[in-house]
Amino acid sequence: MAALVLGLVALALAIGLIMLIVDLKRISDDLDFINHADTNALVTTGSNIGLIRTLADRINAVLNKTRRLQITQAEQNKQVRQMLTNLTHDIKTPLTVARGYAQLLKEGSADQEQLGKILNNLQSVDHYLHYLMDFNLIQEKSVSLDLTRVNLSALVQQELFNAFDSLTARSVTVEPRIQTGVEITTDQIMMSRIIQNLIGNWLKYAEESAWVDLHKSEDGRIHLDFGNKTTGEAVDVDRLMERFQTDDQSRTKIRSTGLGLSIVDSLVDSLSGSMRLESADGIFLVHLLLGDAPQSKEL
Structure with a gap:
């Protein structure tokens, strides 16, 4: 009788082992198929063994x-390729215009207005090159941030002083x-580029006046607002964030603003902050909500 029981136990163990091997083989075959095919398939198992089902899950x-x-x-x-295509177009256009006016200058037929157009177009190139630098900065900082304790009040004041002229x-x-004395744990280089932008x-x-408002609220969050008067009509703030427009009609003053603001938004997001835009009654406002950046982030 004992021998029969042992035989049945052995048979049950053998059957269980065979089923376990079959399920592992099925999972292995599924993984081999998934690795060699463009598919959304998942591994499957018909086992009732908890360990196998947990492994599959x-x-x-x-x-x-x-x-x-x-x-x-x-x-x-895809967005990177589109942005580089747009920037290449946008850099090429003012360079072509500036080259034409420079030729007039060489021939001695350029007037002050044309010289001003050369300067404006070269300034446009400078703006777009800064956008490329900011984009590279975002890429470099995408893995890890160089976090330090920064006196944000002093940093904003310093950038305002640098831009005074x-x-x-x-x-x-x-x-x-x-x-005064508003401090934040952040990447100082990225925060400087946000302010500079x-x-x-x-x-x-x-137009005429602008203001910057920096304060820390009772809940510990930091509010940084950049506002200015504008003579233009109120703009659709959602369109300002359409970073990768390609239609020729969109290649306007608003579009280049959108690219710069979109880069600012990316920089702020990398520091775990948020940005909101407002445009109404001759006022344009960029509101940043900031806090201490985390030591690490999931990409």
Whole structure:
């Protein structure tokens, strides 16, 4: 009788082992197929063994996460290619115009107005080159940030001081409303580029006056606003963030603003902040909500 029981146990163990091997073989075959085919298939198992089902579930979770990352990366690569195409076009256009006026200058037939157009077009090239530099900065910082404790109040004041002559030349009067001693854990290079870009937006579009408001609220969050008067009509702030427009009708003053603001938005997002735009009644406002950047982030 004991021998019969042992035989039955051995048979049950053998059957269980065979089923385990069959399920592992099925999972292995599924993975081999998934690795060599363009498919959204997942691994399957008919086993009722908890360990095998848990293994299959975790493999499928990894496959799904990998596919989401691949989709995100493919979309980012598409946007990068589109942005580089647009920037190449936008850099080529003012260079061509400046070259034509420079030829007139060489021939001695250029007047002051044409010289001003040369300068304006070369300034446009400078703006677009800064956009490329900012894009490279975003790419470099996408893996890790160089986080330090930064006196944001002092940083904003310093960038305003650096731009004072340029703002004065544009007859833009800036009112700083800066709370002293506001500190934040952030990447100082990226934060400087954010501030410089928003000051640069004043230089292109502000009329007469602008202001910057920096303060820390009771909940610990930091508010940084860049506002300016504008003589133009209120713009659709959603269109300002359409970073990769390609239609020729969109290649206007608003479009280049959108590219710069979109880059600012990317920089702010990399630092775990958020940006909101407002445009109404002759006022344009960029509102940044900031906090301490995390030590690491999931890409």
